[in-house]
Every structure is written in structure tokens, then in C-alpha cells.
Amino acid sequence: EKVKFDYSKAINFIGEHEFENMRPMLDVAHNLLHNKAGAGNNYTGWLQLPEEISNDELEEIIRTAEEIKGKCDAFIVVGIGGSYLGARSAIEMLTNHFHNYTSKDEKQTPNIYYAGHNISSTYLAQLIEIIKEKDVCVNVISKSGTTTEPALAFRALKNLLEKKYGKEEARKRIIATTDRKQGALKKLADEEGYKTFVIPDDVGGRFSVLTPVGLLPIAVAGIDITNIIEGAKACMENSYNSDISNNYCYQYAVARNILYSKGKTIELLVNYESALQYFGEWWKQLFGESEGKDYKGIFPATLNFSTDLHSMGQYIQEGKRNLFETVIQVKKPLEDIVINEEENNLDGLNYLAGKTISFVNEKALEATILAHVDGGVPNLIIGVPKLTPFYYGYLVYYFQKACGISGYLLGVNPFNQPGVEEYKRNMFALLGKPGFEKERAQLLKRLK
Ligand code: PA5
Numbered sequence: 450e451k452v453k454f455d456y457s458k459a460i461n462f463i464g465e466h467e468f469e470n471m472r473p474m475l476d477v478a479h480n481l482l483h484n485k486a487g488a489g490n491n492y493t494g495w496l497q498l499p500e501e502i503s504n505d506e507l508e509e510i511i512r513t514a515e516e517i518k519g520k521c522d523a524f525i526v527v528g529i530g531g532s533y534l535g536a537r538s539a540i541e542m543l544t545n546h547f548h549n550y551t552s553k554d555e556k557q558t559p560n561i562y563y564a565g566h567n568i569s570s571t572y573l574a575q576l577i578e579i580i581k582e583k584d585v586c587v588n589v590i591s592k593s594g595t596t597t598e599p600a601l602a603f604r605a606l607k608n609l610l611e612k613k614y615g616k617e618e619a620r621k622r623i624i625a626t627t628d629r630k631q632g633a634l635k636k637l638a639d640e641e642g643y644k645t646f647v648i649p650d651d652v653g654g655r656f657s658v659l660t661p662v663g664l665l666p667i668a669v670a671g672i673d674i675t676n677i678i679e680g681a682k683a684c685m686e687n688s689y690n691s692d693i694s695n696n697y698c699y700q701y702a703v704a705r706n707i708l709y710s711k712g713k714t715i716e717l718l719v720n721y722e723s724a725l726q727y728f729g730e731w732w733k734q735l736f737g738e739s740e741g742k743d744y745k746g747i748f749p750a751t752l753n754f755s756t757d758l759h760s761m762g763q764y765i766q767e768g769k770r771n772l773f774e775t776v777i778q779v780k781k782p783l784e785d786i787v788i789n790e791e792e793n794n795l796d797g798l799n800y801l802a803g804k805t806i807s808f809v810n811e812k813a814l815e816a817t818i819l820a821h822v823d824g825g826v827p828n829l830i831i832g833v834p835k836l837t838p839f840y841y842g843y844l845v846y847y848f849q850k851a852c853g854i855s856g857y858l859l860g861v862n863p864f865n866q867p868g869v870e871e872y873k874r875n876m877f878a879l880l881g882k883p884g885f886e887k888e889r890a891q892l893l894k895r896l897k
Contacts, residue, residue, distance in 0.1 A: 450780075450834035452684070452843050454697035456704050458818055459773070459827035463707050468693055471703045471858075478857035479691040479699070482850075487857050489864030494651030495849055498659050499681035499842070507675060510661055513624065513644065514668035520622065521586040522553050525576075525606060526666045527565040528590035529598045530734060531654020532626075535663035536590075537563060538731035539677070539841050540670045542724045548670070558671040559586070564606065565599030573602055577609060585610060586622045588669075590662050592648045594632020597876070603634075626661050653864055655735050656849055659842070673838045680842025688850050697831075698847050702854040704829055705773070709747050709859075713773040713827065717765070718751045720777045721814050724836055726753050728777075732848055739852050739863040746859065755813050762817075766824045773827045777844075778814060781835045782807045 456463060481487030482496065517524060526536055540561055545551065549560040560583075564576055587610065589603045610619035625638035626646040638645045646661035657663065659681055664674045688698035705716060716736070718729050729751030740746035752761055752774075765772060788809075790802035801809065818828045831847075833840050856863025878888035 451687075452697065452834070452840065452847060453832040454700050455830040455832065456700065458822050459704060459708065459829055461822070462711065462713070462773075462827040463704060467707050468700070468703060471707065472693060474858055475693055475699060475703060475854070476691055478702075478854045481857050482853050488862035492651055492653045492656070492864035493853070494649050495653075495656035495659065496853070497685075498649075498652065499678050499685050499846065502659065502678060506661075507664075507678065510646070510664050510674065511668055513646075514665060517586045517588075517624070517669050518558055518671070521559045521584045523562060523580040523583040523585045524559040524666070524669050525562045525564050525580065525585065525587045526590065527563075527587060527599045527603050527606065528626075528662070529566045529596060530738075531657055532590040532592060532596075532599070532662055533563065533566045534655075534727065534731040534734055535658025535845070536666035538727040539658070539663060539667045539672060539838075541727040542836055542841055543667075543672045543838055544670050546724065556671065558669065561666070561670055565589070565596075565602035568598055568601065573605060577605065581609065581613070585613070586624070588624045588626060588666055589634065590626040590666075591632070591634050592628055592654055592657070592662075594627045594634030594636075597873075600633070624665065626665065653866075655731075655738055656864075658731070658845055676838035677842035677845075680837075680839035680844075681846040682842075683839070684843045684846035684850070688847065698851050699854060701775070701829060701831065701847075702851040702858065705747060705775070705851075706855060706858045708773045708827055712771055713747075715748045715750060715772045717772060717774045718749065718777065719754055719774050720752075720779075721754050721810050722777075722779050722782070722836065723753060723756075725777060725779075726751075728841075728844070729753070735848055735852050736855075738866045738869070739856050740859055740861060742861050742865075742868060746861065754817065755810075758813075758817060765821055765826060770825045773829065774818075774821060775829045775831065776814065776818065778830055778832045779834075779836055780832060782810075783836060 482493065485493055526533065548556065553559060562576055562580065564573060587606050589599060591599050607619070607623065610622055614622065620641055620643060623643045624646065625634055625643045626648060627634040627638065629647045629650065646665060648657055648660055648662055652660055659678065667677070668674045684698070688696055690696050693699045693703060718732050720729060733749045733751055736747065736749040785805045785807045788798065788801045788804050788806065790799060822828055833844065853863050874888060875892055878885040878892050881889065
């Protein structure tokens with residue numbers, strides 16, 4: 450079964466001829482990406498990654514994951530942004546919702562925790578409290594090796610491990626994923642003798658989930674990473690042809706640009722499966738960081754339905770008409786429940802007896818799409834057969850490729866992120882980091 454793209458619920462907003470009109474622009478974007486001739490082309494290594502990742506590398510990741518699984522009952526993934534969201538999106542999508550509440554005997558994998566994705570002292574203190582009596586392994590992930598959040602969290606966790614196990618054993622429980630040669634983490638890992646995995650030079654953070662950045666934690670969670678790569682490869686093949694009529698990935702990229710040009714400046718990625726919540730977070734970074742620059746770009750937001758229909762539904766139906774939705778429709782749930790008959794029918798639900806919960810979810814999806822389209826919100830639908838590792842890999846590649854194409858259609862460099870440095874400079878100045886003395890004096894004046 451295939452992942453499909455359906456824009457029939459946006460047809461009031463996008464004419465068929467508009468797709469035709471976009472063909473020349475799409476050809477340009479396709480060639481820029483595939484010939485590595487566009488802006489940011491030195492960060493397009495993700496494009497051929499599913500084919501280039503070697504069996505040896507996959508085996509080494511799997512072997513290390515097995516070792517970690519055997520050694521610990523708490524595995525901590527330390528990273529932020531592109532060094533965090535990919536792994537979490539896969540783990541949340543593909544493991545049991547209550548993964549961390551079941552015993553290791555039952556699931557054969559450690560509990561998974563995250564650190565270094567915020568600067569909350571409360572979060573870190575409570576995490577340490579939860580894991581301190583457990584057997585712990587840590588995977589610290591940072592391409593630059595100098596990001597403050599993961600570096601701070603790692604310092605505290607390293608200290609904990611060294612006190613608990615001694616330096617020798619602690620070093621065997623820490624794995625660093627970082628740059629081939631640069632950065633503080635690379636230096637630290639070399640000095641301490643940690644096992645390391647390399648993030649390829651030509652793959653940026655938000656495009657790195659199919660490298661050891663994502664694959665190692667995902668494998669520790671017991672997920673079949675070879676299937677993920679297979680899925681990505683399938684999408685790579687299906688999205689290779691620049692002819693838009695046969696390429697669902699390009700149809701999505703073009704449709705969202707047509708909608709953007711008509712004032713639909715906010716895209717809501719909608720799911721009806723709670724396992725997709727963090728996939729939305731990953732997607733948000735991918736598109737937000739790739740396209741939001743030069744004072745333009747679609748603003749990406751995510752919604753979890755039907756939950757958010759009870760909070761944001763009103764705005765979507767009747768608020769400012771600058772929205773469109775991209776719905777991820779999962780065709781078959783992993784599990785289902787038949788609704789039982791009740792003798793007294795006090796809750797009035799007997800009309801659903803014998804039906805399944807997923808049937809109700811499906812009707813909620815259909816009803817909502819129609820209502821929102823009637824309310825002036827175009828809906829794009831991406832149909833996914835099932836939430837399996839194969840389709841996870843497929844979707845990752847699908848959105849990465851669509852993002853590269855979409856960015857070139859928009860006329861931006863989709864592979865840089867100059868804007869994220871501004872707050873960091875201010876923060877370093879306010880923290881008193883050496884080298885930021887002048888900025889510090891100016892900022893302190895402004896804060897008075
Ligand atoms: O995509 C990006 O550039 C960011 O989200 C980075 O991935 C994030 O800041 C983490 O960077 P690093 O891996 O260098 O620690």
C-alpha cells in the first residue's frame with residue numbers, strides 16, 4: 450500500500466490548471482535540488498542518505514543499541530532541535546503509548562527519557578531523581594557540540610554517572626553522537642574515550658533523523674531501523690520523477706505554495722492519532738526553520754485531533770481565514786476496540802454498539818474536513834496505511850523532500866538557519882560568557 454496525497458478538499462482554492470502552471474518552476478526546483486546547484490547545496494546529503502547508509506553502519510548502530518538495551522533500564526537521550534525531535538517522533542509514534550510504565554521484562558527495552566531539550570531546572574532535577582537508582586546509559590547528541598542546553602544537561606548527567614559507577618564504568622555507559630572532527634563534544638568524547646557516532650558534514654540537524662542522531666535512540670527503543678530505511682528508500686524512488694502528476698511529494702510541495710500565494714499563510718498539520726504528536730513537532734521544526742526567513746514563509750503549526758477540536762476548533766472554523774490544514778490520515782489503527790452494548794443506554798451510545806472506536810475516529814475526521822472546508826479552510830490529505838517503521842521512514846523522506854522543493858519554490862535557502870543565533874548571542878552576553886563583554890554592557894542598559 451502507498452502513501453497518498455489528496456488535494457480534492459482544496460479544489461475550491463486550487464485550480465487544476467494552477468498545478469500545470471507551476472510545472473516550469475517545479476522543474477527548476479527539482480533540478481536545483483538534484484543537481485546540488487541551489488542555495489545551501491552543501492547540506493543536501495540527506496537526499497541520498499537512505500541509499501548511502503551502509504549495512505556496516507546500520508549493524509554497528511544495532512549492535513550498540515543491543516548493548517545499551519542489555520545494560521540499562523533508563524536510557525537518556527540528550528539533545529535539542531534537530532538532534533532530538535527525530536528520535537522522539539519515531540519513538541512516540543512506534544512504541545506503546547505507555548512504554549515507560551511497563552517493566553523491562555515485558556518490553557525488553559529500557560525506559561526512554563529526554564534531557565537537554567529545555568533549560569528547566571525543575572525538569573532536570575526531577576529526571577535525575579527518577580533515574581538515580583536505575584541502571585543508566587546516556588546518548589549525548591550535538592552536531593556543533595557546543596549547544597548550551599544539551600551541554601548543561603550532559604554535564605549534570607555525566608557527574609551523576611561518574612559518582613554512581615566511577616569514571617571507568619561511566620565512560621562505557623555514555624555514547625556521543627557528534628561531528629567528525631569539530632566542537633567541544635567531539636573533544637570531550639575523545640578525551641574521555643566515549644564511543645562515538647558521526648553526523649555527516651552535509652546533513653543539517655533537522656534533516657538528520659536517518660543518521661545515527663535518530664537511528665541509535667530509535668533502535669534502543671526496540672524499533673526496526675532497517676525497515677525505517679526501507680521506507681525512506683521507497684519514498685526516495687517514488688518522489689524521484691519531476692513529473693508532478695506522478696509525484697505525491699511534489700504535489701504537496703506545490704499545493705502548499707499555491708495556497709500560501711493566496712494568503713493561506715498558516716499550515717496546520719493535523720493528526721487523529723496521539724502517537725503522531727511528536728511527529729508534528731519534528732515536522733514543525735523541519736518546515737519552520739527551512740522556510741521562515743527573508744521575512745516570508747508559511748508558519749507551521751500542529752494540532753492533535755479530536756483533542757484540539759475542543760480548544761482550537763472554534764478558531765479554525767470561524768477565525769481569520771489565513772489557514773490551511775494538512776491532515777495525516779492513518780488508514781488502519783494498530784489496535785481497535787469494539788463498542789459494547791449497555792442495557793440501560795444511559796449515555797445514549799447504544800447506536801454505536803458493535804462499531805469500533807476507530808470507526809468513530811474516522812467519522813470525526815470526515816466530518817471535520819467537510820466542516821472546515823465549508824468554513825473556508827482548504828484541506829490537504831496525506832493518507833498513510835499504518836503507523837509502522839516502514840511508513841515512518843517513508844513520511845520522513847516525504848516531508849524532507851517536499852520541504853527542500855517547497856523552499857526552492859519560495860526562493861529561500863531551505864538548509865540554513867541564520868536567525869536562530871540572535872537570541873543565543875544575547876543569552877551568552879547576559880550569562881557573562883567570555884568574548885561577549887561589549888554586547889553585555891549594551892543589553893544590561895536596555896534591561897534596566
Ligand atoms: O536544526 C538546527 O539547526 C537546530 O535545531 C539544531 O539541530 C539544534 O540547535 C541542536 O544543534 P546541535 O546538534 O549542534 O547541538
